[in-house]
Amino acid sequence: MEHKNYKINEVAKMHNMSKKALIYYDKIGIFKPKYVDEKNNYRYYDIKEFPVLKQIIYLKEIGFSLEEIKNLLEHRDHDVIINALTHRNNEIFKEIQRYQDMHNSIDYLLKFYKTAKYFDKRDLYKPSIKIFEQRKIFYLKCEEEGNREEVMLTYRRVLKRLRELDLFSHQEYGTIYLQEGIESGFKHNVGAFISTPENFHIKEETILPEGKYICMYKTGGYYDEESVKYLLKWISENGYEVISDIYEYCLIDYTFTKSVEEMVSELQIRVK
Structure with missing residues (x-):
């Protein structure tokens, strides 16, 4: 027919x-x-x-x-089409992961900027207790004596290292004061860090254990040893013991202000 x-x-x-x-x-x-x-x-x-x-x-x-x-x-041929579809399926899965990472980054940034929006001066220099789940960061120590500019340059080295690994994180970043600097001084025991998502697997990354952290909002930019000493004194006077490095998470940076005095960050120190 x-x-x-x-x-x-x-x-x-x-x-x-x-x-x-x-x-x-x-x-x-x-x-x-x-x-x-x-x-x-x-x-x-x-x-x-x-x-x-x-x-x-x-x-x-x-x-x-x-x-x-x-x-x-x-x-x-069945094998040809099966191989082609399998390969394309793997490519699509990678794309899904990439868009999921983008979604997570945008979701993080939304929460971050909303926190910055509602912050005001009444929240400064008031230590409080926060409980955090396990987190991850990647940090590098300053090559030169620690100061504000050196910390900023070190943060660029952190980003460069991630890009060399074909990675990029939009998550929190800031200054790290190494625990050994509590007694000897932070000039040679300071660096910069960035938080890393769960799907990043970097050999040099550091795990921040879950637990109790004493936290405090402060002004003064990327390197502020006086605020760190102030919080350490408060911790000691209130019977806590420091058991971690000191993390200064930047909240309001040069994105929002041109004045170092108006920059805001949160110090976090794990205690027991």
Whole structure:
């Protein structure tokens, strides 16, 4: 039984595509009409080939190039298509992970900026207790004697190291005062850090254990030894013992102000 032959405009309409696309598919040999009328140059298609067109549309929709699709159609083999789909599926999974990371970064930034929005001077220099779950940071120690500029430069080294690993974190960052500096002074025991997401796996990263932290908002920029000493004194006077490095998480930086005196950060020290 002879099937009806369908004109190009009919095929385009029923597949929700343009005649221009079908003409191009014919030109590159990926989907050709059954025959072309020599008198009027009309293209006519056999309904039995429609499943092939559906496959082209689907493969294009999930990210295959026309060249890749043509190759698959020329080698109609189960193993070839299985391997191709497996490879594409893995690529899509990586894309999903990338967009999930972007979503998490945006979600973090929204929370971060909302915290900064509602902060005011009444919140300064008032130590309080916070309970944190386990977190991760990546830090580098200052190469030169610690000061505000050196900490800022060290933070750039931190970002550079992440980029070398093809990583980037939008999460909290700040100054780290190493525990050994509590007695000997922080000039040579200070650095910069950035928080890292769970899916980052960096050999040099540091785990911040869950537990009780004494926290305090303060002003004064990236390196402020006086505020650190003030909080350490409060901790000692109230019977706590320091059991961690000291982390100064930046809250309001040069993004929001040009004045160091108006910059705000939160000191966090794990205690028992």
